[in-house]
Amino acid sequence: MDNYAIADNFLLLAKLIDIHGDNGFKAKSYASAAFIIEKLPAQLSTLQADKISELRGIGASIGKKIIEQLHSGRLQELDTYIIKTPVGLFEMLKIKGLGPKKIATVWKELEIESIGELLYACNENRLMLYKGFGGKTQQNIKTSIEFYLNNQGHYLFSQIEVFANAFTKRLESELNYTFLLTGDFRRQAEVIHKLEWVTDIDQQSLVTYLTANEYTIEEKEGLIEAKGSENVAMHFYFTEAVHLYVKLFETTGSHEFMHAWHEAYPNSINSNVTKEEQVFLNNQVAFVPPYLREQASIINIARANAIPQVVNVCDIRGIIHTHSNWSDGSNTIEEMARGAMDKGFEYLVISDHSKSAFYANGLYPDRIKAQHQLIRELNEELAPFKIFRSIESDILNDGSLDYDDMVLSSFDLVIASVHSNLKMNEEKAMARLLAAIANPYTTILGHMTGRLLLSRNGYPVDYTTIIEACAKHKVVIELNAHPRRLDMNWRHIEQATSKGVLISIDPDAHQVDAFKDIRYGVLAAQKGGLTSQQNLSSFTLKQFEYFLLKQQAKRR
Template identity: 45%
Template sequence: MDNKKIAKLLKLAADLMEVKGENGFKISAYQRAARAIETLGTPVEEYVRKGILGEIQGIGGSTKKAVLQILEKETFDDLEIIQSEIPLGVQEMLKMKGIGPKKVQHFWISMGIESLGELYYACIENRLAQEKGFGKKTQDNIQLSIEFLESNKGKIHFAKALPVAEMWEKELQHLIGTENVQITGEIRRQCEIITQVEFLVQNAKQAQVLAFVQQKNIEKETIQDNIFCYKMAEWAISMKLIFVENVATELFHTSTTSEHIAELQTLGEMPAHFSEEKDIYAHYQLPFIVPAMREGRGEVTKAKAGNLPTLIEVADIKGVIHAHSTYSDGANSLKDMALACKKMGYEYLVISDHSKAAFYANGLSEGRIEVQHQEIDKLNAQIADFHIFKSIEADILNDGSLDYEAETLQTFDCIIASVHSNLRMDTEKANIRLIKAIENPFTRILGHPTGRLLLARNGYPIDHEKIIDACAANNVVIELNANPHRLDLDWRWIDYALAKNVMIAIDPDAHSIEGINDIRWGVLAAQKGGLYKEMCLNHKRLGEFKQWLAAK
């Protein structure tokens, strides 16, 4: 189990204890342990293997026991006890953004509210606004937050679904042969949010597959004709097995949107019979269009005109842009991050720790920037065939300015400008704030343009066309933040950016060595948007990237 997950469970126990109003010492012990593990560069399991778990600062007697239990059974005694003492609906309230244990305690103990549904009703009745310390604004936010949570039930991130789907596919292929089973649906289309994991399975193998699934002890949900749905314990979503006569012929219809089919039909009637999906495109005299692009967003017209792009691949990424080190809130040292990038075959690292306004993330003061720059110079002299560029993820302040003076900004090779605070803005305010940052002559890349967190936070509303136009006018690259929880810029806007000649940087925003691999999710999302390597900033080789830096 990874450190993040362990820390999350420890933090959950602390939160629930706070909701219940338990002893403060115990709560702070769990909070401390969660923080310690979250920022650890090495997997906790390694400490356990070496018998030095107790040496991690912040891990003591009872929390040490908890960590060991988590590794063994994915939960621990104190957590199980506290979970059994608080209604499930109350526990769910902790999932709301911006609602901490103190507020949840108030809803539960003082107001007698025991579920999200009841809380929503209390908002509608304006009861929350009348409570001391809440007010109309908090009430409105809670109402929105509950609506958001409800609308996202039964959905998970692509990055969470894909590895499990691939594991199932592999096992099933092993069981009944490669040609008799195939992932289809949203996963095959590389959708950023998944509601269902779907497989096409050869009908003749039904009995064999059903027996295999039964062994796995997963709960059957529904059976309709040849479609079997199962509830996956670790997910909020279901797995669908679609038994068909011919896997190859069904592949097209199960991994294509109706909008794409409608686009094809403008070119003439679709053939009723075909043996493989490539035959459909051949019928229309079109090049093959991959499932990721079958969205009905003009891809057929492009294909017809011979303008279908050769999509970017993970191997096209030559440098890592946007990563954090222990200088701010990253888990690994600058040196280790650089060496890891080099080992993975990248030619450069654009290290961009947090800036001073991001105090919660240990953002860098002017003095610490100097220290970091000295270390970068030293490392660049030591590490051959690789380069670390001096960057910073500068906070875009409320008025659109960046949080350093020009004399500091000019010491960097590359400024990434991002919004991290005061996220509640209307479109007009967000546009003004972002455009001012884009017009700052030091800004080279606009970081995660909307601040969204998929399935958790909508992000502030922006007028995408205006923002992209401003980037075009100021020669600023837009980030596609590759963290699977962000994928921001949304791939649906890549087309517009390309039309305006704005380059996209596929940035992992890595907070650890492991996080560098998130580049993959960014690339898969970018493929949906039709991105090709020539318009991806970090496709540039080291020399070309240096030229790009020098060009502004």
């Protein structure tokens, strides 16, 4: 073991002691030992044991720990701390601006254990409520986390989209060949691990171009893999110009889809086509849009000419699930409403956090009354635009909602979501969710699993049972459109709609600017084959009011 490794161990130990809030004096002495060891002119491994503790600033107890490491390669005290520290906290240590003290706050007070969750909390302005975190610190932490995550090479669709399109344009204009985005990106996958293109340029010319631009290249049969300073894995598939669209077809579908296609139409691929649609036409099958080329079953649906007319961004008529500055949002209710009007929406559902969400300044009944008064006044002013009174009620540990029936009955609709104690087994999660779904005041089940893409798996749920319960109790399932949530998972949409359950594409917006997230919800919903008739936020104001009227019947 060299001095650097020993110093690193001491430094990490010092940080972990601080994160756990243990003996601060000990932490300080380990940190200063690390500093001294790093600067030693001689390697500790070349010194005799008794000489080590005589070194300036080392002493007997640290000397013993150095010898332990030299002998065993381990530091037991450090191992003990590593075991009792959530893995995500080690990643947090890599974020600029996040020292052990701040990490301790984030972990113990906000119950956050991964940087993805922390990033989400920054977006919700949750950090600013704690000592040592101002608006500027929160912004710095957010920026460094984004930087760090981008360096991991995995991206949310929303994070890679601009780059993907810009890079395609750049290649086409600088090289004068066709480059068509394909693969997961073309299928609107929620998470992207690599960007893929089909191109008619010859392999050598592209290799030359990319190498000259400092991309590292790996050449394979008919394919090159490249990576540059953007840290995005890129794959290029080569073909002659006449086969471009067949190649595009072959590289777009999932493995499952392509396997089923080849079995159904073994001779379909050799034809020269000038449009991808012709591949389908030549086989007398309706065109399957890229986003639906996931499961094999879609081929039969296409054969029966029954591809769904999926929802589009322009079909969204109202903004459901938003937070104002009454809880943890950034804008006033009026700003949110005017922002929605400016963009042509017909209505807005204000659903601030409920009282148990103390970290988000959740609303107590007196403030709910005041908020409803304000909404009444705004509605008079802004008509025919309409603001609806809602709440994002915490689903408490026992599955009950966060207010008594009196308070709950004052809302036009209630969104019920889990925000606390997310570490649950399926049994516990299901008991909690099913109780909330059965509550007659629940209108929408918010972000069903609590997942944060690339950062936190949701708690386990049994979709079939939840969908059945929502059908029985006429509860709408949200498709939370925040690009890091996209929860419920689109893979279960068809199962829900087949049982008559409505989905609602909701931005969960904490500011006017976040209305644009609706688009990511729509892209995911399209993958689930959702139509605008099956989506609550596509309802016109009149239809939405009628829907709420019918929901009222549950409360009696």
